[in-house]
Amino acid sequence: MRVGLARRLVPDGLWNLVEPLLPPFAPRPQGGGSAPLDDRAVFTAVVYVLTSGCAWRSLPPEFGVSPATAHRRFYTWTRAGLWRRLLQEAAARLSSQSEADWASAIIDAAADRAGR
Structure with a gap:
């Protein structure tokens, strides 16, 4: 995966959190089994699925x-x-409002998916 996309989906500040x-x-x-990824x-893959709304199998x-690993x-x-x-x-802890907004969006999406 491109590093730029990964850093936009999960900025360093969010990852450190x-x-x-x-x-x-x-x-x-x-x-x-295989070694952990x-x-x-x-x-980052989970965040993509949560924020894009795509199906796990469409990762x-x-x-x-793999979609199975991300879902598991x-x-x-x-x-x-x-x-x-x-x-x-x-x-x-988050001082940057944009990172706080992004974390909130991820958490909302996760709660929605987990509730299904």
Whole structure:
């Protein structure tokens, strides 16, 4: 994926806020599988789906993340309360109004998808 698109979807300020909130990757208990993907790449793919409204299965391959992986991480992060914690952190720490607006849009989209 182009770095420019990734930085527009998830600016550095937003990523610095999100990264410490992400639960650690948990390998499958039965073993096997592939190595975990970069969290920022997966988060960017999830943000794309949430903000564009596209179906998970329509995630463009340029993100380097399979639709199944993006959806599975979205589900895992939702169960772990990421979106609620991100909202709390954004309200408390973001100084840039544009980043706060962007974080709010992502959280609203995540809440909408998680509620379905």
